[in-house]
Amino acid sequence: MEKLEILSDAAKYDVACTSSGSERKNDGTGIGNAVKAGICHSFSSDGRCISLLKILFTNECIYDCKYCINRRSNDVPRASFTPDELCRLTIEFYRRNYIEGLFLSSGILYNPTFTMGLIYQTVYKLRNEYRFQGYIHVKAIPGADPELIQMVGFLVDRMSINLELPTAEGLSRLAPNKHRKTILAPMRLIQNGIVSNREELALYRNAPEFVPAGQSTQMIIGATPENDYQILTVAEKLYQKFDLKRVFYSAFVRVNEDRELPALPGGPPLLREHRLYQADWLLRFYGFEAKELLSEDRPDFNILLDPKADWALRHLEEFPVEINRAPYEKLLRVPGIGVKSARRIVQARRSSQLEFQHLKKIGVVLRRAVYFITCNGRMMYSVKIEEDFITRQLLDCKERLPFDADGATYRQLSLFDDRRFVMGQDQLIRQVIS
Amino acid sequence: MIQSILVCQNSMEGVLTAIYRVYEWKLNGPDTMIQIGEADLRLFANYYEVETVPPLAEKVASTVLKRFGEDTWEFICYALASEDPGKGQAVYRTIAEGLAGAIRGPLMHGLANDDIRKVFELSRHVHNEAHRMIEFLRFREVEGNILMARIEPDADVTALIMPHFADRFPLENFVIVDTRRRLAGIHSARKPWFVARYEKEKDAQVEGILGQYSENEQEMEELFKHFCKTLGVKERRNIKLQQQFLPLKYRPFMTEFT
Ligand code: SF4
Numbered sequence: 001m002e003k004l005e006i007l008s009d010a011a012k013y014d015v016a017c018t019s020s021g022s023e024r025k026n027d028g029t030g031i032g033n034a035v036k037a038g039i040c041h042s043f044s045s046d047g048r049c050i051s052l053l054k055i056l057f058t059n060e061c062i063y064d065c066k067y068c069i070n071r072r073s074n075d076v077p078r079a080s081f082t083p084d085e086l087c088r089l090t091i092e093f094y095r096r097n098y099i100e101g102l103f104l105s106s107g108i109l110y111n112p113t114f115t116m117g118l119i120y121q122t123v124y125k126l127r128n129e130y131r132f133q134g135y136i137h138v139k140a141i142p143g144a145d146p147e148l149i150q151m152v153g154f155l156v157d158r159m160s161i162n163l164e165l166p167t168a169e170g171l172s173r174l175a176p177n178k179h180r181k182t183i184l185a186p187m188r189l190i191q192n193g194i195v196s197n198r199e200e201l202a203l204y205r206n207a208p209e210f211v212p213a214g215q216s217t218q219m220i221i222g223a224t225p226e227n228d229y230q231i232l233t234v235a236e237k238l239y240q241k242f243d244l245k246r247v248f249y250s251a252f253v254r255v256n257e258d259r260e261l262p263a264l265p266g267g268p269p270l271l272r273e274h275r276l277y278q279a280d281w282l283l284r285f286y287g288f289e290a291k292e293l294l295s296e297d298r299p300d301f302n303i304l305l306d307p308k309a310d311w312a313l314r315h316l317e318e319f320p321v322e323i324n325r326a327p328y329e330k331l332l333r334v335p336g337i338g339v340k341s342a343r344r345i346v347q348a349r350r351s352s353q354l355e356f357q358h359l360k361k362i363g364v365v366l367r368r369a370v371y372f373i374t375c376n377g378r379m380m381y382s383v384k385i386e387e388d389f390i391t392r393q394l395l396d397c398k399e400r401l402p403f404d405a406d407g408a409t410y411r412q413l414s415l416f417d418d419r420r421f422v423m424g425q426d427q428l429i430r431q432v433i434s
Numbered sequence: 435m436i437q438s439i440l441v442c443q444n445s446m447e448g449v450l451t452a453i454y455r456v457y458e459w460k461l462n463g464p465d466t467m468i469q470i471g472e473a474d475l476r477l478f479a480n481y482y483e484v485e486t487v488p489p490l491a492e493k494v495a496s497t498v499l500k501r502f503g504e505d506t507w508e509f510i511c512y513a514l515a516s517e518d519p520g521k522g523q524a525v526y527r528t529i530a531e532g533l534a535g536a537i538r539g540p541l542m543h544g545l546a547n548d549d550i551r552k553v554f555e556l557s558r559h560v561h562n563e564a565h566r567m568i569e570f571l572r573f574r575e576v577e578g579n580i581l582m583a584r585i586e587p588d589a590d591v592t593a594l595i596m597p598h599f600a601d602r603f604p605l606e607n608f609v610i611v612d613t614r615r616r617l618a619g620i621h622s623a624r625k626p627w628f629v630a631r632y633e634k635e636k637d638a639q640v641e642g643i644l645g646q647y648s649e650n651e652q653e654m655e656e657l658f659k660h661f662c663k664t665l666g667v668k669e670r671r672n673i674k675l676q677q678q679f680l681p682l683k684y685r686p687f688m689t690e691f692t
Pocket residue numbers: 061062063064065068069070071072106107108
């Protein structure tokens with residue numbers, strides 16, 4: 001019990017907890033399957049999904065990353081599992097429908113290769129002795145023997161290697177034992193593994209699968225001074241150059257006292273994290289590029305508007321968009337129209353000309369979209385497409401923020417969230433807000 | 435013209451049989467209605483009691499499958515699992531529109547039609563609930579190594595979620611009990627699953643079994659509770675968000691909230 005508490009407590013700051021990306025039926029000889037979209041089984045008190053048994057093999061660590069609760073110089077209770085203990089726990093939780101599988105990470109015991117070996121033993125047993133066919137996500141340890149990483153890749157659904165901090169400078173300041181190179185090398189290795197496995201699978205359908213749910217990574221936001229533009233550009237590169245499935249952003253939580261770490265009077269920068277996730281969606285599903293959303297001159301997201309609305313307001317010449325004719329890609333760029341709505345519009349307009357009342361019927365929310373669209377040449381209300389006016393309207397339809405809760409007001413959050421505030425230039429941010 | 439109203443049983447077979455009769459008895463028309471359960475009597479209407487005949491229901495099912503494909507059939511199955519009193523009528527009209535060739539393209543894309551949209555919405559609703567059950571139901575191990583789960587969903591989703599668990603746990607003996615409808619989805623290791631009904635007299639016995647613990651059970655439940663508790667990051671605490679994702683009504687049967 002104590003062990004579970006220590007080792008799940010130490011793992012909780014990792015934000016990735018999705019069980020998506022793999023589709024697998026049970027072969028009839030064991031336990032478990034995998035569902036493409038992933039399944040959440042519960043939600044913790046911070047509103048995050050609980051999908052996997054997220055846990056460390058050990059919280060012992062030879063490194064001393066400044067932001068990490070498990071760093072060598074911290075005096076915290078330490079514990080380690082054995083492979084069998086972890087397997088049993090996974091199976092027993094899984095049978096009761098508590099979880100979709102295991103998310104195994106670890107502090108570094110002795111050295112990276114030794115640690116990776118322990119992880120390998122665990123997932124090998126889980127797959128082969130316990131016949132577990134559910135979801136497994138494993139953290140690859142930078143600096144571990146590449147062959148070992150490769151072997152683990154054939155047993156798991158997803159692998160991730162945390163970038164930790166958006167830039168190499170940030171990394172060397174806060175994680176002196178880690179190097180950008182040792183992080184990117186295994187990322188490349190896994191990417192290549194996935195590519196050649198795809199070719200293999202095309203030839204032999206029964207070839208073993210290598211990391212079928214792809215790889216992901218995570219960056220800590222707000223521990224170092226990078227701006228949103230830098231962060232988003234890094235994410236874009238990771239998607240393009242490393243074929244990552246997901247980049248996760250983790251608002252920095254100050255668990256250690258350290259001169260190098262920023263003080264965050266308003267708590268973790270949750271609004272900033274939220275804006276980054278919104279922008280990340282725009283990159284992955286809406287055909288946007290980082291440089292369309294931000295620039296050197298405007299390196300941070302608008303506190304008051306989501307990135308898509310913000311973009312639209314700066315590109316009013318692209319609007320209004322005609323619902324009955326605009327290509328799908330254009331529909332996607334309308335504030336208030338998401339992937340689902342855009343698809344429904346394209347489907348429905350095949351059988352009839354769409355008017356505003358039809359849009360409502362098929363579930364398209366017009367509140368924000370009305371300022372940007374026409375149906376058969378007409379807008380819903382006669383409004384001018386004019387920046388000030390629309391901005392005011394959009395600000396009036398209050399955005400639903402995921403953390404607009406538990407008493408903290410929007411303004412407090414936005415104030416403390418801003419990067420510039422973190423950097424100590426609160427003067428500037430006060431001007432922006434009031 | 436006098437309206438025709440067919441009254442049928444509240445089940446998938448019931449509604450589908452009624453649809454069969456509409457055509458057989460040449461009653462098809464915009465005024466014809468299918469009503470579920472008790473007839474609410476109106477003047478100026480002809481009432482027909484429809485007795486459920488599974489083979490006739492099956493005929494309608496295979497027509498829908500053949501004419502409109504598997505996707506449409508799935509929408510209809512899910513819609514019929516809802517408890518909405520208008521589901522029979524909406525499904526009937528949807529099938530009628532389809533058979534009359536009134537909709538261009540796939541039937542379920544014709545969302546501008548009110549009945550089709552209703553089937554679509556009911557189906558989506560039931561889908562969501564089935565999905566929530568797949569997420570949130572919890573098994574408890576009782577004596578004899580059997581896994582028991584209790585649910586009380588708004589829609590009749592037991593048969594819709596059994597395939598998921600049967601694929602996942604081929605070697606387990608498990609039972610999902612809908613105590614609201616007195617239904618039990620039963621799966622024995624390596625065998626096909628089925629759904630059985632039980633009578634009111636069995637309630638106490640069912641409660642008894644659901645309340646049992648195997649030897650390990652309590653320890654596992656405690657472990658999971660601790661796990662969930664530790665996982666929340668206190669600097670990010672957000673009870674409203676938790677509630678938005680995990681409505682209170684699902685919690686009574688969830689290990690980590692009891
Ligand atoms: S390597 Fe760094 S981040 Fe990982 S457990 Fe050790 S101290 Fe923490």
